[in-house]
Amino acid sequence: MKKAFIFDMNGTMIDDMAYHLEGWFNILNDDLGAGMTREAVKREMYGKNQELLIRIFGKNRFTEAEMDALSMEKERKYQQAYLPHLRLIPGLDTFLEAAEKEGILMGIGTAAIPFNVDFALDNLQIRHYFKSIITANDVATSKPNPEVFLKAAEELGVDPANCIVFEDAPKGVEAAANAGMKAVVLTTMHTAEEFIGFDNILTFVPDYTTLSTSGLFR
Known part of the structure; x- marks a missing residue:
C-alpha cells in the first residue's frame, strides 16, 4: 500500500x-x-x-x-x-532522507507561484525528493478547497486516505480535511489554539527534529 x-x-x-x-x-x-x-x-x-x-x-x-x-x-x-536567511526548517533534511529511504512518496501542494517554489527548491537543492509539485498555477481554487492536495495525491498515485499533509495554517489544515487527509501542523506562524475544531490533526510540532516518519502512519 x-x-x-x-x-x-x-x-x-x-x-x-x-x-x-x-x-x-x-x-x-x-x-x-x-x-x-x-x-x-x-x-x-x-x-x-x-x-x-x-x-x-x-x-x-x-x-x-x-x-x-x-x-x-x-x-x-x-x-x-x-x-x-533561506534554510530548511530544522530537522527537515533528515526527515526527507528518512521518508525517501522508507519508500514514502512525497509531493508539494502550495499556494505559492512557481517563481517562489523554484526559488526555494533550487537554492536548497531538494527538488529531487518530490514526485509531484502543485502550485498556485495548477489549481482553479485555493485552500481551503482540497484541489491542491487531491491533485498531488493523484499525481503520486496514492489514495487520499494514505496521504499525510504538513501544514502551518488553519486554511491548509481545512483543505487537508476536505481532501480526507490527516495533517501535521508546524507552529511557525500560528499557535495550536488557532486550530481548535479540526479533528484531522495528528500532532503539533515546532520543527521536524523529533518527528518519526514511519510513526505517523500508525
Whole structure:
C-alpha cells in the first residue's frame, strides 16, 4: 500500500512567513493605502496573491495585469529580503532522507507561484525528493478547497486516505480535511489554539527534529 507525505511550502518547509507578512504589509499600506494592521494582513495571507487582493479591495479595483504586477513586485521584495536567511526548517533534511529511504512518496501542494517554489527548491537543492509539485498555477481554487492536495495525491498515485499533509495554517489544515487527509501542523506562524475544531490533526510540532516518519502512519 503506497503512502505519501504532501508538504505545504511557506511556513512548513521554510520558516519565511514573517518575510511574506512584511512584504504584503508594506505594499498594502505604503503603495495601496489599505490602512491595515499587521494582524489584519496576517489573517488574509492564504490562497493566491490575486485572491488576497480581491478579498481586501474587491473584484473591480485591479485588472488581472495589475494584480500580476503587484504579485511579482511583492515576491521580488520577499526573495531579496529572505535569501540571506533561506534554510530548511530544522530537522527537515533528515526527515526527507528518512521518508525517501522508507519508500514514502512525497509531493508539494502550495499556494505559492512557481517563481517562489523554484526559488526555494533550487537554492536548497531538494527538488529531487518530490514526485509531484502543485502550485498556485495548477489549481482553479485555493485552500481551503482540497484541489491542491487531491491533485498531488493523484499525481503520486496514492489514495487520499494514505496521504499525510504538513501544514502551518488553519486554511491548509481545512483543505487537508476536505481532501480526507490527516495533517501535521508546524507552529511557525500560528499557535495550536488557532486550530481548535479540526479533528484531522495528528500532532503539533515546532520543527521536524523529533518527528518519526514511519510513526505517523500508525
